[in-house]
Amino acid sequence: MIVVMQGSSAVEEVQLVIERMVELGFNVHRTTGVDQVILAGVGSPSHFDVAEFSVLPGVQEAYRISSPYKLAGRSFRPEGTRITFPNGVVVGGEQVTMMAGPCSVESREQILMSAKLAAKAGCQFLRGGAFKPRSSPYSFQGMGLEGLKLLREVTDETGLLVITEVMEISQIELMLPYIDCFQVGARNMQNFNLLRELGHVRKPVLMKRGIAATIEEVLLSAEYILSGGNYDLMLCERGIRTFETYTRNTYDVSAIPVLKKLTHLPVFGDPSHGVGKREFVPPLALASVAAGADGLLLEMHPNPEKAMSDGAQSLYPEQLETLVAQLRLLAPVVGRTVA
Amino acid sequence: MIVVMQGSSAVEEVQLVIERMVELGFNVHRTTGVDQVILAGVGSPSHFDVAEFSVLPGVQEAYRISSPYKLAGRSFRPEGTRITFPNGVVVGGEQVTMMAGPCSVESREQILMSAKLAAKAGCQFLRGGAFKPRSSPYSFQGMGLEGLKLLREVTDETGLLVITEVMEISQIELMLPYIDCFQVGARNMQNFNLLRELGHVRKPVLMKRGIAATIEEVLLSAEYILSGGNYDLMLCERGIRTFETYTRNTYDVSAIPVLKKLTHLPVFGDPSHGVGKREFVPPLALASVAAGADGLLLEMHPNPEKAMSDGAQSLYPEQLETLVAQLRLLAPVVGRTVA
């Protein structure tokens, strides 16, 4: 920690800050400039709140310098994390991972058709929600357990892996037999109890960035899962909330290379939620891979106009096929491949 | 719903939109202008997604006109909601409700002192967290059940009511015997499963606005609780995330009169989290009541420098006393009182 004292700070104020730092376990190095005193605290006390120093009398600014996440940091595993799934699919390697499917599981027919279309287009994962977080209590809330069973059934048939959203601790046990990967939605990125439980599970997790989460908060939430012992974690940019309302969110493509630098975890992009209108999904999907994404999470529906949720941002099956074809050409430009 | 067609839309495109609207159960009224066709859908189909219309061919814009919340709307209870607590305290009446206390329960001594100080300053509620949502898994996570027991004990002793945060469905049962009011934190405002459960409880709830939640989303989340049958709900502004970083959040004082207009539910302000630095809490607390708040939620600690969390934004006990004295003078200007 570094504490910069005000130019006008009194000797006693400096003294008080030093005492507090020492109390916490810091070794304090003092630099006395012409204008200001600077105190550098060396050491890593397990518990301190930099904000508390910033309001002490005579303090101008206090900075935390040690990064508050350890396991999520790139230096923990400089070579990058690779996750190998039961069927041999590897996430985080040279190949860009493609996940596609409808927002919600709606019926056996719909989800089977979705799986076939996703497989045909070259995807490795089928996405589809069985439990749905909806802003309104009057909206469709998902098929629940029945939906999970259908997901397993149709992916077994098509050779895909299943990723689906978990909203609640009590759903974890229920889901385990049916799925290959848990998805934590943006609204639950700071549901710390849920994250902690997922840290104890032995099944990969893809965690989406919260709608107002900073990069640092994404990594701190990742830390909750990693510190429980589950290292098979993927992160996913899906758009942040800004003043711009033409798109559903502002899809922060720059978060992809930034996260790739800061963490060893694979980084996905979800342009469907990022922009919210299907016509803009393909250009942003291309942009994501151009910017270094390890994978894409895309909404696709056999019949988007009839979708029970998020139809407006779901690709038509042909759009997905065309997009994957473009990605196959684009990926090699940035040293990647697409199946 | 209203659908505005593009100037250049084809007859078949208009026809398709009309068919979709009819399918959903709308009566469609068509206005043909010189430039554009406008379709007004009359009726209230239980399920439709306005975004799906906005991406249909030939559509310029689609607007939902019926408000998506019903029970939370002001017209549901124009006179406003009043909540009466066991000891006779009424929230939502003429008197502004004061809730104060530390971020976390840390020890018997600390919480007892907090309760005494809050009572002495004229507060009706003691706040204090037993379960803490912390961005980092390495921060203090609260005393749990032990904390709940202490809260009950010291408020019984001082005649205060207890409000404390619930983070997880499994904590609800645990908390019921010890508390007077559940607090839903900003990070859980869209934890819909938790909200739904709180709708089935017969104990008041204070729900904070999410850090990136629009006013409409606040009311939709309220709808989850109300639609379960729990009408004893209070809302609380606590700052939103913006580009400004000097304050911890941007405390949106305007949300207070806006919510008072849109809903019958009592509206609180939490300037402690709103600004994050104790010196700015009193001016913003005064501003909140001047703007029409029904109550305040304030962090106060007997010894803020030693607080285990949020010390920087916790008032000194004397600051709280001075503030309440000022509020007693200010409240009558806007037709309210402070005890």
Added chain:
Amino acid sequence: MIVVMQGSSAVEEVQLVIERMVELGFNVHRTTGVDQVILAGVGSPSHFDVAEFSVLPGVQEAYRISSPYKLAGRSFRPEGTRITFPNGVVVGGEQVTMMAGPCSVESREQILMSAKLAAKAGCQFLRGGAFKPRSSPYSFQGMGLEGLKLLREVTDETGLLVITEVMEISQIELMLPYIDCFQVGARNMQNFNLLRELGHVRKPVLMKRGIAATIEEVLLSAEYILSGGNYDLMLCERGIRTFETYTRNTYDVSAIPVLKKLTHLPVFGDPSHGVGKREFVPPLALASVAAGADGLLLEMHPNPEKAMSDGAQSLYPEQLETLVAQLRLLAPVVGRTVA
């Protein structure tokens, strides 16, 4: 400046950073911790860009510690700035300054009536635009010089002072004979050429915060005017742009006490632009004074429904009168008065 090196930084990387700092004129103090090297640069080189250090190899983070504004800082004039106008009105003293009037000067009749109503309600200034910045080139752009003459005429008649917006360097000369105070609008807060010219004028200026300006940027823009020698400067919060769209902007009441702490300049609030709907202006005006504002800038129109711009946020004359009456009661609570 403080430069925190990465844990893994090489000796040569540290050396390079030190050389750069020395080149710029810093005295460098080095703290070598267990994990990291910290370099504190003491001294105030006239030109350096902290961002350039943050991208040097081996650097984790670089912080500027000296505040980049000098004349605007509170310490430059701890007692606070008071501005005395020709008719004896003092801004920045105990009395809260009231400025009111229509968005635009529309006609002699309209502006005369506005002046009479503002004077009757107890205001010291008449506001009204002669040159209007409008988002659309097809909107009403103001009466120009004719409007300036009318402003002078009706204020001479009513004993008020005139404040009006300047958009362009060439308008400064034109305005000087007619006005008492220049207003710099939010869109021009970073029109540095305009600010520099206003620094050379001997007439007070009220500068509004830009819609996306941080507190620090407000103070840097103030510095442009102050460094030209014009110390008669007032700042004005008027709402920032956030994700919330129910209000026109998010009126950042907390900026008022924050600015009061950081600078000696008087701080105003403009809740009319802050919220954009007249019914919310009075509660936010009260909140602004409760939070410490030195004055208010309010839109009021004799007939808001007929206003040529901003009618929706203009107060009815009676609303202004009621508001001032409430402010007279509220101001003493925070040690102020209202005329």
Added chain:
Amino acid sequence: MIVVMQGSSAVEEVQLVIERMVELGFNVHRTTGVDQVILAGVGSPSHFDVAEFSVLPGVQEAYRISSPYKLAGRSFRPEGTRITFPNGVVVGGEQVTMMAGPCSVESREQILMSAKLAAKAGCQFLRGGAFKPRSSPYSFQGMGLEGLKLLREVTDETGLLVITEVMEISQIELMLPYIDCFQVGARNMQNFNLLRELGHVRKPVLMKRGIAATIEEVLLSAEYILSGGNYDLMLCERGIRTFETYTRNTYDVSAIPVLKKLTHLPVFGDPSHGVGKREFVPPLALASVAAGADGLLLEMHPNPEKAMSDGAQSLYPEQLETLVAQLRLLAPVVGRTVA
């Protein structure tokens, strides 16, 4: 315009709204539903403010349906705008236009070297500021006229075109003899007087999106230039301000395809300002072209560590070369070429 009345609105309130609409020149079509009255105003009155309707008694919501810009809209020129420069370079065609150079002109040697490097890497334009908008009055403010002359000199020598920023009306005349394209910076996107003057010039303009400008505001500002008769206009995304501070701004890649849909004007990307750190510029440059950009504006400096401004985000010459090489491979995937 569409006005949706509240369910509880009185007959007189509906009547009043209708009268106002008729007064403005609208033909009013009324739809009476079970719950609500909807009023559709057909026609295009030259002046009206939708916000004024939204605050009339009994009104729930009012929507403007005609787009407020005409000349900037895609339908004005569906085939897209192409701008041909004196040396034959075409912007808005199949070839992606590359503009690169330092933030500021600093010396003859520096700008000549920059021009040679930009030309060698395959760029068509040299960028470089002679007049600099700087947040602090104490920062380097540019070389002025001398800088303009140097720009012309070195581009004549290297066969490049010159683009440079104009900050002030009085600079327009001064610049005309030396430059090929005016650049309007983000801070001046709503300097309407400047835009209006640029509408009267016969020289192309590239206008950057303001840091807090919505897509609609970008197009309204474009309208100022177009309505003056200057159709040679390019738009440029350069990052918006959000809560995320790791990057200098949040570079909104999605604005590129959105603008391409809404307007016929060529759309550029400026990832240098978008992200602010050079290592993230190449991935975002690739993303921009993948998303459909017509051109890129990049900061490159022969010696970024010695740059007098924006060094941290300036590419090394070799980085620019490598990037252009990658773009040559990527562009064909989206039907474009790079020289």
